[in-house]
Structures are given as C-alpha cells and as structure tokens.
Amino acid sequence: MIKKMLYILNIGLGLLLSCSGGNDDISPPDPPNEIIPKNLTLTVEVQGADANNPNGDGSGIVSITVNAENANSYGFKIESESEVKNATGSFQYTFSNPGTNEYVITAFAHSSTGHEVSTFKKVSVFVAFNNLQLVWSDDFDTDGTPDTSKWGYDIGNGCPDICGWGNGEKQYYTNRSDNVKVENGLLKIIAKKEDYQGSGYTSARLLTKDKYEFTYGRVDVRAKLPSGQGTWPAIWMLGANIDEVGWPECGEIDIMEHWGHNPTVISSATHTLSCSGGCGNVKVGETVVTDYATQFHVYSLVWNEDELQFLIDDELKYSYNPATKNVTTWPYNKPQFLILNVALGGSWFEIDPNFTEVVMEIDYVKVYQ
The missing domain is CATH 2.60.40.10 (Immunoglobulins)
Incomplete structure (x- = not known):
C-alpha cells in the first residue's frame, strides 16, 4: 500500500515538474509593426x-x-x-x-x-505697412516748376569744394526748365549734351534739404529710368548734419542707383565711416531689372532704428543691419533728406560719344511714418 502511494506521488510530482518546465517555452508577444508616414x-x-x-x-x-x-x-x-x-x-x-x-x-x-x-x-x-501714415508726398500734379516749398536744387559742377561732385561727373546742374519740369503728372529730370558754364552736359539735382528732413519711416518713389552708356540716375538720401560733420560721417542711403554701362542692374547701398565709397567693400545690394527704362517701378526704403530694407515693387532685395551699431556703422539715427538726380559720366566710366539727351520720369515720392 505504501509503495503504491509513493508511486502515485512520484507520478504526480513528475507531471507537475513537466508542466512547470513547459511554461519556459511560451514565446513573448510580437512587437507592434512600425508605421511610417x-x-x-x-x-x-x-x-x-x-x-x-x-x-x-x-x-x-x-x-x-x-x-x-x-x-x-x-x-x-x-x-x-x-x-x-x-x-x-x-x-x-x-x-x-x-x-x-x-x-x-x-x-x-x-x-x-x-x-x-x-x-x-x-x-x-x-x-502691408498698415500702421504707417502718409506724412509727406509730392504727386507732381501741377505742370510747370516743381513745388519750391518741397524741393531745392544743387547748382553747378561741384567746384570749388568737390569738383565733379566727388565722382568725376561731367554735368553742370541747373534749375532751368530745360533740365527739370513737371509735365502730365510726372517730374522730368532731363540730362542733355550742351555747352553750359564751361561744362559739356547739363542736368538737375533736386533735394529736400532744409525743407523736409526726417528720421525713420518708409520712402516710396515710383520712377522710370533713363538708359545709355554714361547715365547715372539716383534716388538717395544724405544726413541733414552733412554741413557739420561732413561725408560719410553724416551717412548716405542709396535707395536706387543705375549705371548705363551696367544695364539691367539696379543697386542699393549704404555709405558710413566704416565703409564708404573708397573702402573697396561698400555695402551694396544688386538686383536685375530688365525693363527699368520702359516700365515704372516703385523703389522703396524701410528705415527703422535697427535696419535699412531696400525694396523694388514691394519685394525685399537687400537689407543693412550691422551687428554692432555705433557712430562708424550706424549714423542712421538722425534726420536725412531726399535727393533725385541724373548724373553723367564718372571717374571710372565714359559717356557714349553719341549721347544727346535722356529723361528720368518720377510719378510720385511718398514718405510714411
């Protein structure tokens, strides 16, 4: 009887151990499949x-x-x-x-x-610059002489102080109707070949100095430019303190410059004590505009305490924002005035010998703040 019971216990124990050992063979669940978008x-x-x-x-x-x-x-x-x-x-x-x-x-x-x-x-x-208000403008709606309450003139060839206006230019600036007038809603600056006051060419340079000077804002100038070897139209600004501190300490902002010997390229630039015309690395932004002489474009400057942005037809083309702002890199915290002109010739390029006359047409000038 005792042997029979031991036999049964042994059988049971063997079954138990066999079942226990079988649990080690159960595989873990498969990991979820990777789902990749x-x-x-x-x-x-x-x-x-x-x-x-x-x-x-x-x-x-x-x-x-x-x-x-x-x-x-x-x-x-x-x-x-x-x-x-x-x-x-x-x-x-x-x-x-x-x-x-x-x-x-x-x-x-x-x-x-x-x-x-x-x-x-x-x-x-x-x-859009919705927070800015129009503070100054000229739409050139009255034919004749430009509004003298808004515009003055540089007259002459720059002599004796800066003959050739510092660039070897060949024109003599006048305020005659032969060189500047308002006609059919447009300001026309006319550069021509003629003997006048000892120079072989004449043109006009209008400016708002002592009439309108401002700090910060947006400037829009809608213009159609002249073309031809030797032409140099410009829409630009100078510091109102130029007579006290001189150039380039006053700061210069070139909203638009075009040289006829480099057609289709529109330039924007800044001139400061840290980098001016003679430093060899003027801060310049260049943009290709193929129809500059046949279509009007809006040349703009957005100016705030941190940056200068240059736009053409509302598209940002170039910006100036030096990491360090001081008297040498950032004179742009003081008033500036506007300048519109067409120069002829320079110390680094010649005028086409067949040149006779060109016109820069300006539809409007607007300042927002």
Whole structure:
C-alpha cells in the first residue's frame, strides 16, 4: 500500500515538474509593426496672391495643408519657431513683419507608433505697412516748376569744394526748365549734351534739404529710368548734419542707383565711416531689372532704428543691419533728406560719344511714418 502511494506521488510530482518546465517555452508577444508616414505633401497658399500681387494682398495670412499616408497627426513650424500640431493637417498662420520677406515652412506627419517624416517649402509673403501714415508726398500734379516749398536744387559742377561732385561727373546742374519740369503728372529730370558754364552736359539735382528732413519711416518713389552708356540716375538720401560733420560721417542711403554701362542692374547701398565709397567693400545690394527704362517701378526704403530694407515693387532685395551699431556703422539715427538726380559720366566710366539727351520720369515720392 505504501509503495503504491509513493508511486502515485512520484507520478504526480513528475507531471507537475513537466508542466512547470513547459511554461519556459511560451514565446513573448510580437512587437507592434512600425508605421511610417509616406507620400507627404505640403501646400501653402498666400491670401490674395495673383499675377499683380504674387506675394499676397498684404494681410500676411497663409493657409497651410499637410497630408500623408499612415499619419494620425500633423504639424508645421515657421523658421525656428515651435511646432504646431493637429489631427487634420489644415493650418492658418499670419505673418506680421512688414514688407516682403521669405520664410521657410517645415511640415511634419506623425504616426501612431511615434514615427515622423518632414518636408519644407520657401514662401515669400508681403505684409502691408498698415500702421504707417502718409506724412509727406509730392504727386507732381501741377505742370510747370516743381513745388519750391518741397524741393531745392544743387547748382553747378561741384567746384570749388568737390569738383565733379566727388565722382568725376561731367554735368553742370541747373534749375532751368530745360533740365527739370513737371509735365502730365510726372517730374522730368532731363540730362542733355550742351555747352553750359564751361561744362559739356547739363542736368538737375533736386533735394529736400532744409525743407523736409526726417528720421525713420518708409520712402516710396515710383520712377522710370533713363538708359545709355554714361547715365547715372539716383534716388538717395544724405544726413541733414552733412554741413557739420561732413561725408560719410553724416551717412548716405542709396535707395536706387543705375549705371548705363551696367544695364539691367539696379543697386542699393549704404555709405558710413566704416565703409564708404573708397573702402573697396561698400555695402551694396544688386538686383536685375530688365525693363527699368520702359516700365515704372516703385523703389522703396524701410528705415527703422535697427535696419535699412531696400525694396523694388514691394519685394525685399537687400537689407543693412550691422551687428554692432555705433557712430562708424550706424549714423542712421538722425534726420536725412531726399535727393533725385541724373548724373553723367564718372571717374571710372565714359559717356557714349553719341549721347544727346535722356529723361528720368518720377510719378510720385511718398514718405510714411
């Protein structure tokens, strides 16, 4: 009897051990499959963008659509800003920096397993200067002589102080109607070949010195430029303290310059104590404009306490924003006045021997603050 019971216990124990050992053979559950989004698309629509306003209507609003297969959420970010997420992939964003600026928009698609893919797109957006008010302007609506309450003139060839106006220019500036007049809603600055006061050419240079001087704001000048070897039209500014401190300490802002020997290239520049005409590395922005002589364009400056932005037809082309701002790099915290002129010739280029006459036409000059 006792042997029988021991036999049964041994059998039971063996079965128990056998069952216990069998648990070691159970495999763990399979890990979840990785779900990776694919075929990611990013669409950006700038509100009001059309053929006439390629960068939008000035509201700064853009609609962003992100889509991908195998995604359960989406996100986007502007430049280095934080990512914004939702489950639909539809977003709206409003830019606020005035002017036309280019931004990088990055889009993300996320899956339920924590995987993501991304893409990016560059977009230019125009934001209107809605907070600025028109404070000074001339629309040149009255034919005849330019408004003497707004414009004065530089007369002569620069002698004896700076003969050739410091650049080897060949023209003699006058205020005659032969060289400057308002006609059919346009200011016309006429440069011509003629013997006058010992010079072989004449032209005009208008300026608002002692009549209108300002600090900060936006300047818009709508103009059609002359063409031809030797022509040098300019829309620019000088510090109102030039008689006290001289040039370039007063600071010069060249909103638009064009040289006929370098056709289609429009230049913008700054001249300061740290870098002026003779330093060899003038801060210059150059833009190709092929129809400068056949179409009007708006040449603009946006000037604040931190930066100078140069625009053509509301598109940012160049900016000046030195990391260190002091008397040598940033004289642009004091009043400046406006200058409009057409020069002829220079110390580094010649005038076409067949030159006779050219005209720069200006539709308006506006200052906003």
